[in-house]
Amino acid sequence: MKLSKGFWQTFKETPADAEIPSHKLMIRAGLIYKEAAGLYAYLPMGLRVIHKIENIIREEHNKADCYELAMTVLTPGELWHESGRWDKMEGQMLKIKDRAGRELCVSPTNEESVVDIFRKSINSYKQLPVCLYQINTKFRDEIRPRYGVMRSREFTMKDAYSFHLDKKCLDDGYEKMFHVYSNIWTRMGLKFIVVDADGGAMAFSGAKTQEFQVVAEFGEDKVMKCPECGYAANIEAAEGHRNLDFNTSGDLKLVDTPDKKTIEEVAGFLKVPEHHALKSVVYSSITGTEEEFILAMLLGDDELNEIKLKSYLGCDHLRVATDADFKRLDIPVGFIGPYNLQKGKFNVIYDREINMDAAYVIGGLSKDKHYMGFIPSRDDKNIQTADLRLVYEDDRCAVCKKGTLKEIRGIEVGHIFQLGDKYTKSMNVTVLDKNGKTVNPIMGCYGIGTTRTAAAAIEQNNDKDGIIWPVAIAPYDLHFVVISKNEEFMKMAGEVYGELRKAGLEVVMDDRNVGPGFKFKDADLLGLPLRLTLGERDYSKDQNFEIRDRRTGEVKKMKREKLVQEIKSWLEQKRAEEKKVSKV
Ligand code: ATP
Numbered sequence: 001m002k003l004s005k006g007f008w009q010t011f012k013e014t015p016a017d018a019e020i021p022s023h024k025l026m027i028r029a030g031l032i033y034k035e036a037a038g039l040y041a042y043l044p045m046g047l048r049v050i051h052k053i054e055n056i057i058r059e060e061h062n063k064a065d066c067y068e069l070a071m072t073v074l075t076p077g078e079l080w081h082e083s084g085r086w087d088k089m090e091g092q093m094l095k096i097k098d099r100a101g102r103e104l105c106v107s108p109t110n111e112e113s114v115v116d117i118f119r120k121s122i123n124s125y126k127q128l129p130v131c132l133y134q135i136n137t138k139f140r141d142e143i144r145p146r147y148g149v150m151r152s153r154e155f156t157m158k159d160a161y162s163f164h165l166d167k168k169c170l171d172d173g174y175e176k177m178f179h180v181y182s183n184i185w186t187r188m189g190l191k192f193i194v195v196d197a198d199g200g201a202m203a204f205s206g207a208k209t210q211e212f213q214v215v216a217e218f219g220e221d222k223v224m225k226c227p228e229c230g231y232a233a234n235i236e237a238a239e240g241h242r243n244l245d246f247n248t249s250g251d252l253k254l255v256d257t258p259d260k261k262t263i264e265e266v267a268g269f270l271k272v273p274e275h276h277a278l279k280s281v282v283y284s285s286i287t288g289t290e291e292e293f294i295l296a297m298l299l300g301d302d303e304l305n306e307i308k309l310k311s312y313l314g315c316d317h318l319r320v321a322t323d324a325d326f327k328r329l330d331i332p333v334g335f336i337g338p339y340n341l342q343k344g345k346f347n348v349i350y351d352r353e354i355n356m357d358a359a360y361v362i363g364g365l366s367k368d369k370h371y372m373g374f375i376p377s378r379d380d381k382n383i384q385t386a387d388l389r390l391v392y393e394d395d396r397c398a399v400c401k402k403g404t405l406k407e408i409r410g411i412e413v414g415h416i417f418q419l420g421d422k423y424t425k426s427m428n429v430t431v432l433d434k435n436g437k438t439v440n441p442i443m444g445c446y447g448i449g450t451t452r453t454a455a456a457a458i459e460q461n462n463d464k465d466g467i468i469w470p471v472a473i474a475p476y477d478l479h480f481v482v483i484s485k486n487e488e489f490m491k492m493a494g495e496v497y498g499e500l501r502k503a504g505l506e507v508v509m510d511d512r513n514v515g516p517g518f519k520f521k522d523a524d525l526l527g528l529p530l531r532l533t534l535g536e537r538d539y540s541k542d543q544n545f546e547i548r549d550r551r552t553g554e555v556k557k558m559k560r561e562k563l564v565q566e567i568k569s570w571l572e573q574k575r576a577e578e579k580k581v582s583k584v
Pocket residue numbers: 109140142149150151152153154155157412413414415447448449450451452
């Protein structure tokens with residue numbers, strides 16, 4: 001692209017809603033254009049990055065015998081009713097009606113569509129396993145679209161779906177996709193970590209699900225890693241333990257706790273450590289039209305991980321109980337507890353970090369009253385336990401039991417998931433197995449945020465002057481800055497531009513009639529891997545061109561005959577080095 005005639009503009013101002021470097025830089029470097037909240041257009045310079053990302057994804061999927069198809073962006077409501085997600089995904093899904101009154105939605109994901117295609121195409125185990133993928137636009141009406149294309153409402157996703165006859169085959173397919181995914185971000189030169197993820201209500205116990213997280217200071221996700229054994233998990237799913245002393249004796253007695261509601265107030269008043277009190281958290285859980293109240297019990301100084309609770313319950317919706325709920329239940333806010341509670345009204349779940357044989361302070365069910373000396377194993381007949389707590393840095397690793405967890409910030413760019421028969425059952429899909437018996441095939445699904453990956457790459461690769469693109473996904477290879485007002489000289493520069501392009505290099509040539517400072521600033525902001533400078537004054541002295549590495553600042557001078565070869569080998573060398581960055 002010659003900038004004098006091409007389409008590329010940079011912007012001095014940082015948009016007011018841009019909080020993190022990638023969002024600011026994508027707007028300032030003229031990669032994206034904001035149409036409305038969470039809706040971004042990709043400008044020509046930005047779209048080149050997206051295409052490079054997509055090509056790497058395509059190549060790696062094709063190599064692993066996945067087949068690309070293109071499903072529709074609008075999908076019929078009836079498929080979503082069949083799977084049960086029409087109501088479950090309420091809010092996130094943009095639903096519309098066509099002129100005949102038929103329900104449609106703008107697909108937030110495409111399990112239903114692929115299952116529908118599969119069931120009409122395949123009926124024998126002989127055609128399995130098979131993996132289909134697409135790269136297309138998705139829409140999710142995110143509650144808080146932010147960070148530009150990192151969390152937008154319209155975005156591009158690669159979604160792949162695999163079908164298998166049995167668990168062993170699914171495990172093999174999953175493993176294969178794990179390697180496909182690892183190769184993808186390694187090729188892009190991004191530092192990433194693979195972590196255990198929350199899988200919602202799993203189709204079968206032990207179903208695997210992992211996320212690929214690009215490591216970044218401003219990443220939205222918190223990831224916990226054990227430096228001893230390598231265990232890593234999204235905080236949504238991470239398991240950890242505490243080292244605590246408990247008091248294992250005590251008689252149950254009701255005590256006055258005037259105006260003391262919070263754990264801090266109650267524990268302070270009764271002079272016990274906060275973890276010698278139990279925190280009671282009340283939630284309303286809704287599945288279909290059924291509502292149930294949940295009483296989640298935690299150590300006094302622990303916090304509830306709502307995602308763990310929702311996955312454990314497998315419910316459709318979960319919300320914190322309101323004052324109105326407490327009124328309805330006739331229990332004073334701040335004094336609820338599991339002892340003498342009308343169990344029919346509540347599903348009581350104890351966090352597994354609670355020592356069931358220790359004595360605790362709990363709510364007394366009436367205003368200004370608490371029990372002391374409540375021992376769950378003695379005083380509660382029906383104990384149900386689950387992992388409900390949020391882990392913290394320095395918690396003991398739940399896997400090796402030796403290391404302590406450390407927090408890392410990440411951006412979720414990919415997610416792989418064993419779905420089992422969740423959709424093939426609800427949508428009634430069967431194939432014939434070896435014995436001629438009809439069975440539900442089982443599925444895996446695998447997503448990548450392609451537009452989010454572009455933002456994540458910038459988040460990991462930038463400095464005060466702008467973006468520093470890894471070679472593999474840079475919009476162009478080379479920024480060719482020419483400084484001259486002389487027509488003859490510009491003509492020679494144009495010939496060099498032609499030679500570089502002919503050799504297969506992707507070049508932005510800055511031939512605009514603006515000052516050198518302006519050109520260098522724009523080049524740094526855009527951040528192509530190499531900058532080639534040709535200034536009339538310097539060239540007239542020694543006939544040298546100057547090449548500068550955007551990442552390291554290293555400079556080399558050379559004659560015109562050497563340019564193509566030198567630039568190509570420099571790019572190759574950078575590409576090889578960037579691939580080494582990969583997994584942490
Ligand atoms: P998140 O937890 O970030 O909302 P998710 O679990 O909803 O992600 P999936 O349904 O697994 O995401 O989608 C697959 C991939 O699509 C994600 O790994 C992510 O890279 C990308 N993605 C999801 N939501 C968005 C969004 N709002 N904007 C951009 N990319 C997204």
